[in-house]
Structures are given as structure tokens and as C-alpha cells.
Amino acid sequence: MGKLTCPFCNSQNTFNIAYGYLGEKKTKKNYINQEDIGLNESYRKGFEKYDFDGERLMSHLPNRYCKNCKNTFQSRKVMYTVDISIINFIICINNNYYRYILDFSDKENPKYSLRINWVSIKENESLTIKNKNKILSSFKEYKPNIWNGHYGKNYDYDEYYWILKCTYYNGACYVKSGNDKVPDNWRHFIKPFKEIFASNIFDLKS
Ligand SMILES: [Zn+2]
Known part of the structure; x- marks a missing residue:
């Protein structure tokens, strides 16, 4: 898989995020640990998202991190x-x-x-x-x-x-x-x- 472009700054300096439960992936190339980018353990439970009209949405954890602008984003989810x-x-x-x-x-x-x-x-x-x-x-x-x-x-x-x-x-x-x-x-x-x-x-x- 090629490098994904960051939707915020267009940089290709992006990495997959390895959450705690993906521990085995931490050793893989192109992964960055959740803790290393300031997402603590409770982040997984607390993630929520709202639509423009305030409706609470089912959402997914961000799976990519941009080292250039330090934003996280989701590359594959259903979009709202x-x-x-x-x-x-x-x-x-x-x-x-x-x-x-x-x-x-x-x-x-x-x-x-x-x-x-x-x-x-x-x-x-x-x-x-x-x-x-x-x-x-x-x-x-x-x-x-x-x-x-x-x-x-x-x-x-x-x-x-x-x-x-x-x-x-x-x-x-x-x-x-x-x-x-x-x-x-x-x-x-x-x-x-x-x-x-x-x-x-x-x-x-x-
Ligand atoms: Zn970026």
C-alpha cells in the first residue's frame, strides 16, 4: 500500500496508528503507537462524533497519523x-x-x-x-x-x-x-x- 496523503496538509508523511489491542502490529513498519502521539488508553472508549446537525454518529477510531501536521484521520470509514x-x-x-x-x-x-x-x-x-x-x-x-x-x-x-x-x-x-x-x-x-x-x-x- 502506498503512502496515504494527509487530508489536512497533503503531506505523505503518514503512519498507521497501532492501538493497544493491535499490539502485534507495533513491530511492523509504518505503524506508530497510540501513546507516542498522545492518545491515551481511554481514548478508544471515548471516541464520539457528531454530524453537522448535532446527531450523534457511530464512528471509528482514526487509523492514520500525519507526522507533518500532527493530525489524526480515518482513511477507510463510512463517511458522513x-x-x-x-x-x-x-x-x-x-x-x-x-x-x-x-x-x-x-x-x-x-x-x-x-x-x-x-x-x-x-x-x-x-x-x-x-x-x-x-x-x-x-x-x-x-x-x-x-x-x-x-x-x-x-x-x-x-x-x-x-x-x-x-x-x-x-x-x-x-x-x-x-x-x-x-x-x-x-x-x-x-x-x-x-x-x-x-x-x-x-x-x-x-
Ligand atoms: Zn498533515
Whole structure:
């Protein structure tokens, strides 16, 4: 396995964390002991995590440690909406190409950019936390992560196409797309986008 990149600082100086119960792994290469990075024995029991809306989540222990910035992270776990870092939402309709980039990598200062036909219209504009949470609520409720990979014809479109790419803090991501076709719950999913960006380009119908 190659070196994993740290989601905080992009360094590749990362190591697996060996917890007490993984004692036999301590001798293996690329492992770092729990105690050596300041995680005490009780850490294992006390680990909890909350979603953006305060819901308590089942979580997993971080399994990687970055020697560069000294953060711990999880490389394999099931990701939650609170872990969404970047959303790219592309819609091409009436021969215009719109690309919204929502940047939640700084949780306290969400931002967005908009390009129309590759020209920057908005660059790192602030989004309110409330609006960020509205968007995350939509991801939580309408689950684009379990949509089909693609809707409609494969290589061709008449009216529009769309692409949604969602990237998590650990670098994991998924991409969904459609040509002249949207998932059944699209109309609900796009509601916050429509409201926040006051745009009707999201109103796509199959
Ligand atoms: Zn780092």
C-alpha cells in the first residue's frame, strides 16, 4: 500500500496508528503507537462524533497519523455528511455551462465559487453556516451517494447534462451524472441550491 496523503496538509508523511489491542502490529513498519502521539488508553472508549446537525454518529477510531501536521484521520470509514469537504455541481443547459464549487473545507467559513462557460462569476464568496447546513441536510435526506452512477443516455444529450462530484475530507469522493435525466428525488434534492443561488438552472426534468 502506498503512502496515504494527509487530508489536512497533503503531506505523505503518514503512519498507521497501532492501538493497544493491535499490539502485534507495533513491530511492523509504518505503524506508530497510540501513546507516542498522545492518545491515551481511554481514548478508544471515548471516541464520539457528531454530524453537522448535532446527531450523534457511530464512528471509528482514526487509523492514520500525519507526522507533518500532527493530525489524526480515518482513511477507510463510512463517511458522513459532516465530512463533506468540496461539492462540484455542474449543469450544462441551453448551451451554457455552469459550475458551482462549494468549499466546506473550513467548516466555520463555507465558501462558494461560480463559473459560467469557464468564466469566473463568483470567487470564494461566503456562504452562511445556515445555508451550508441546508445543503448538507439535502445530502443527508436525499442521499446522492446512493444514486445510480449515471442517468439517461451515455454519450449524448438534447437538453442538458449534469455532474455532481462530492469529495470528503479524507479524499474519498463520488461522482454522479445524467444526460436529459435526473433521479426521482432530484426536485427535493436541489431545493436549497435553487433557493440559495436564486437560479432556475437546477430545475431539470426527466
Ligand atoms: Zn498533515
